[in-house]
Amino acid sequence: MSAPKDDRKTEDGEAVRLAQALRRDSVFFHKNEALIDALAGGGRIMTCAKGQVLFMQDDVAGWFYVVESGWVKIFRETLDGDEVITDVLPAGSMFGETAIFSNSTYAGCAEIIEPATIHVYPLPVLGAAVRRDPSLALAMLEHVCRQNSAQALEIEHRSVQNAAQRVGCFLLKLCGEYREGHVTLHLPYDKTVVAARLGMQPETFSRALSRLQADTGLRVKGASITIDDLDILIRYTCSACSNAFPCEDH
Amino acid sequence: MSAPKDDRKTEDGEAVRLAQALRRDSVFFHKNEALIDALAGGGRIMTCAKGQVLFMQDDVAGWFYVVESGWVKIFRETLDGDEVITDVLPAGSMFGETAIFSNSTYAGCAEIIEPATIHVYPLPVLGAAVRRDPSLALAMLEHVCRQNSAQALEIEHRSVQNAAQRVGCFLLKLCGEYREGHVTLHLPYDKTVVAARLGMQPETFSRALSRLQADTGLRVKGASITIDDLDILIRYTCSACSNAFPCEDH
Numbered sequence: 174m175s176a177p178k179d180d181r182k183t184e185d186g187e188a189v190r191l192a193q194a195l196r197r198d199s200v201f202f203h204k205n206e207a208l209i210d211a212l213a214g215g216g217r218i219m220t221c222a223k224g225q226v227l228f229m230q231d232d233v234a235g236w237f238y239v240v241e242s243g244w245v246k247i248f249r250e251t252l253d254g255d256e257v258i259t260d261v262l263p264a265g266s267m268f269g270e271t272a273i274f275s276n277s278t279y280a281g282c283a284e285i286i287e288p289a290t291i292h293v294y295p296l297p298v299l300g301a302a303v304r305r306d307p308s309l310a311l312a313m314l315e316h317v318c319r320q321n322s323a324q325a326l327e328i329e330h331r332s333v334q335n336a337a338q339r340v341g342c343f344l345l346k347l348c349g350e351y352r353e354g355h356v357t358l359h360l361p362y363d364k365t366v367v368a369a370r371l372g373m374q375p376e377t378f379s380r381a382l383s384r385l386q387a388d389t390g391l392r393v394k395g396a397s398i399t400i401d402d403l404d405i406l407i408r409y410t411c412s413a414c415s416n417a418f419p420c421e422d423h
Numbered sequence: 424m425s426a427p428k429d430d431r432k433t434e435d436g437e438a439v440r441l442a443q444a445l446r447r448d449s450v451f452f453h454k455n456e457a458l459i460d461a462l463a464g465g466g467r468i469m470t471c472a473k474g475q476v477l478f479m480q481d482d483v484a485g486w487f488y489v490v491e492s493g494w495v496k497i498f499r500e501t502l503d504g505d506e507v508i509t510d511v512l513p514a515g516s517m518f519g520e521t522a523i524f525s526n527s528t529y530a531g532c533a534e535i536i537e538p539a540t541i542h543v544y545p546l547p548v549l550g551a552a553v554r555r556d557p558s559l560a561l562a563m564l565e566h567v568c569r570q571n572s573a574q575a576l577e578i579e580h581r582s583v584q585n586a587a588q589r590v591g592c593f594l595l596k597l598c599g600e601y602r603e604g605h606v607t608l609h610l611p612y613d614k615t616v617v618a619a620r621l622g623m624q625p626e627t628f629s630r631a632l633s634r635l636q637a638d639t640g641l642r643v644k645g646a647s648i649t650i651d652d653l654d655i656l657i658r659y660t661c662s663a664c665s666n667a668f669p670c671e672d673h
Contacts, residue, residue: 230665324575413501
């Protein structure tokens with residue numbers, strides 16, 4: 174197992190941070206303080222270097238994760254050996270939690286792509302709670318249905334959005350709570366990973382980013398992207414989508 | 424509402440067919456005979472002409488559906504007015520059931536694309552049962568997680584499979600229980616719908632089908648496709664996928 178719980182007792186400060194992350198970043202733990210305490214008590218905080226692998230596809234799933242800082246890529250390998258990046262996760266993202274319903278194995282591999290602080294929680298504790306508490310099962314069902322909607326939207330975008338709009342949509346997801354005005358975002362340093370996440374070649378991604386700069390006025394400086402007027406980007410991107418911004422599926 | 428329950432009492436024969444379809448086509452009603460009876464008793468069977476719309480995106484969801492025969496397309500419209508086909512459903516498919524968790528509205532539109540017989544079931548009966556019965560909630564959670572995996576696979580395929588492999592994968596899904604040897608499949612008459620479902624132009628779809636014929640020996644005659652050796656198609660298609668055939672996600 175890639176993220177074993179170590180034997181030393183989790184320090185109080187760590188448990189507090191672990192609990193806070195669950196309260197902040199997930200909807201389906203809402204108000205379930207006993208469960209949050211159990212997950213935080215059995216969890217740990219890992220400092221991860223670039224390249225570190227958290228789990229491999231089909232590994233037996235013992236943990237789920239929340240990104241405190243850094244970036245994580247989720248990918249799968251085809252039988253031919255090609256790597257397919259299915260997600261690139263920023264701070265605040267939870268992953269691995271749905272493995273409790275997939276034969277308890279992970280559906281993809283998870284690898285650190287920028288130095289990261291990762292919260293690790295015991296999956297069996299969550300699994301037992303969901304099986305015991307019908308209201309938690311329903312909350313998790315809604316959570317998974319929202320993921321379903323987000324994926325359906327992604328498939329839609331690959332049909333109708335041009336490359337610049339797809340990059341725009343990726344940036345809008347990163348805006349989180351910011352819904353108007355001026356925003357500065359930080360992408361992972363390695364843009365080829367973001368390109369792969371969006372299903373495009375690196376050179377297509379570069380052209381799309383240039384086009385976005387010309388068409389919406391956003392500014393790119395290294396890994397930082399500054400959006401002076403979010404509304405222009407929203408109009409540009411969301412016209413080729415069946416959802417209106419801000420969309421619940423993000 | 425597009426599929427109102429009519430006032431006349433459902434005939435016994437119809438209720439039996441409605442119940443049989445739920446037993447046959449869905450995993451999550453398994454052994455829950457009281458629920459199946461309630462759904463069949465409140466359901467009806469509709470004979471639908473090509474072009475008939477069952478529901479529109481964002482309609483309040485009152486019903487869920489199972490295709491007995493014919494074909495149904497699920498699509499959404501972007502703000503710019505483009506139609507995006509997100510699914511093309513053959514006999515045996517269930518749809519609309521996850522609307523109990525999406526503010527009770529449908530995430531897309533459903534339209535008949537080949538004359539169809541459609542089973543219609545009351546969604547509030549399912550919603551109440553899921554909220555009442557924890558084991559049903561868990562079964563539905565597994566069902567939605569499987570849909571999640573299938574969508575993740577679809578996103579993967581759009582990154583790594585060539586057009587011929589994507590058509591091959593679509594055909595393998597239609598094979599259902601057939602997992603080796605000789606199979607004959609029937610596509611909807613209008614191939615442009617299948618092409619749109621696979622995110623490709625009609626001419627790309629035609630070329631892909633020709634390439635599949637040349638590379639795997641399958642034979643196309645009008646809307647019928649004959650596969651003499653399923654194993655050749657499986658090797659050809661599934662090499663560019665992270666799942667092995669037969670994949671649970673289909």
